[in-house]
Amino acid sequence: MSESNYNLKGYFANVIDSVGDGVVVLDRQHKITLLNPAAEEITGISQRLAEGCSFDDLFRGEDVLLEMVAKTSETGMSISDHENVVLKKGPHVTPVNVTTSPLLLANGESIGIVLVLRDISNIRELEEAVRQADRLSTLGALAAGLAHEIKNPLGGIKGAAQLLERELPAGSDLREYTSIMLKEVGRVNRIVEELLSLTTPRKLELSHVDIHEVIGDIVTLQKRAAAQKDISFIQDFDLSIPPILADEALATQLFLNLIKNGVEALGDNGQLRISTRVLSDYSMTKKGERFSRMVVIDIIDDGPGISKEMMENLFTPFFTTKSKGTGLGLAICHKIVTEHRGMIKVDSEPGSGSTFTVMLPLVR
Numbered sequence: 001m002s003e004s005n006y007n008l009k010g011y012f013a014n015v016i017d018s019v020g021d022g023v024v025v026l027d028r029q030h031k032i033t034l035l036n037p038a039a040e041e042i043t044g045i046s047q048r049l050a051e052g053c054s055f056d057d058l059f060r061g062e063d064v065l066l067e068m069v070a071k072t073s074e075t076g077m078s079i080s081d082h083e084n085v086v087l088k089k090g091p092h093v094t095p096v097n098v099t100t101s102p103l104l105l106a107n108g109e110s111i112g113i114v115l116v117l118r119d120i121s122n123i124r125e126l127e128e129a130v131r132q133a134d135r136l137s138t139l140g141a142l143a144a145g146l147a148h149e150i151k152n153p154l155g156g157i158k159g160a161a162q163l164l165e166r167e168l169p170a171g172s173d174l175r176e177y178t179s180i181m182l183k184e185v186g187r188v189n190r191i192v193e194e195l196l197s198l199t200t201p202r203k204l205e206l207s208h209v210d211i212h213e214v215i216g217d218i219v220t221l222q223k224r225a226a227a228q229k230d231i232s233f234i235q236d237f238d239l240s241i242p243p244i245l246a247d248e249a250l251a252t253q254l255f256l257n258l259i260k261n262g263v264e265a266l267g268d269n270g271q272l273r274i275s276t277r278v279l280s281d282y283s284m285t286k287k288g289e290r291f292s293r294m295v296v297i298d299i300i301d302d303g304p305g306i307s308k309e310m311m312e313n314l315f316t317p318f319f320t321t322k323s324k325g326t327g328l329g330l331a332i333c334h335k336i337v338t339e340h341r342g343m344i345k346v347d348s349e350p351g352s353g354s355t356f357t358v359m360l361p362l363v364r
């Protein structure tokens, strides 16, 4: 091989190694001749192990993928699948976008197959976030209208109950009823206020907030409220995390809602752990092109956990399983986190507790 020929080969090898998408090349017998680093990452199989192996053997069980390769081999056509391929890599599954194309010589002769694999797990997560936001905004608009309509008659009921109370003689038994009426009107009013706050855009009052102080204060209060129960609170803080730019009142509401949910899930006994850490290379693409630091706060309870069906509705306004709950807590959390350009997610299995994870950007 001449030197320039070799250089050209090295050049192309570099090009393929540098491509962000996974590239796998097969010869006519479906033996793997090349698997670039991105493909190693996506498939969990190293180039060293893969080279010379039969693709059909190595990817046994990945039926959709094998079918695509077989079809391209048979028909000489390119095939793309954006929906159906998930690769199993140990306990993880990665949704991937796959294209199989024939590897053609200049004269049109096919000498193998090229597979291009793109990890779309981030896209899937973003799609889910958009769907969630969509659902919230439609419901939100509806709820805001409703809340507005409720406020006026509610004011009327409150005024009438107050008048009635004033008219009743001091020791009257009926006063008990008017006081119930006023208390319940107050409750509906609070729900309506919360609902309105959920749907009206507002300006954040940003300041440097020490999240450990915010969370610590909430825990102190919750500890006192749960003093009769056998609940242990564990604070596992990375104290090197500097203050973050946030709206302190909203941050307090966010963590209060999450911690209260945890405590409520535990019932009479259990453990609630709150941990903080910095995710220093978090980026939307996972490849590090977008370098931003996030503060991660995990609120972990060892309560009953959350079923798959419930998981879908968790952040939807008014979804509650509690007799006295409004079902607005998590919807409000979602809004607060989004307003702070952060993310919130849940990990839970029935029987093994729940973890709510909040990520907030660390900007100084």
Ligand SMILES: Nc1ncnc2c1ncn2[C@@H]1O[C@H](COP(=O)(O)OP(=O)(O)OP(=O)(O)O)[C@@H](O)[C@H]1O
Pocket (backbone or CB within 6 Å): 257, 261, 262, 265, 301, 303, 304, 305, 306, 314, 319, 320, 321, 322, 324, 325, 326, 327, 328, 329, 330, 331, 354
């Ligand atoms: N840590 C948790 N463990 C198990 N289930 C949870 C947990 N957090 C939330 N949930 C479930 O999600 C539902 C919705 O929570 P959300 O905070 O939005 O409303 P709520 O707690 O029911 O009412 P409110 O927050 O107004 O008191 C809860 O009713 C509960 O079923």
Ligand SMILES: [Mg+2]
Pocket (backbone or CB within 6 Å): 257, 260, 261, 325, 329, 330
């Ligand atoms: Mg709640």
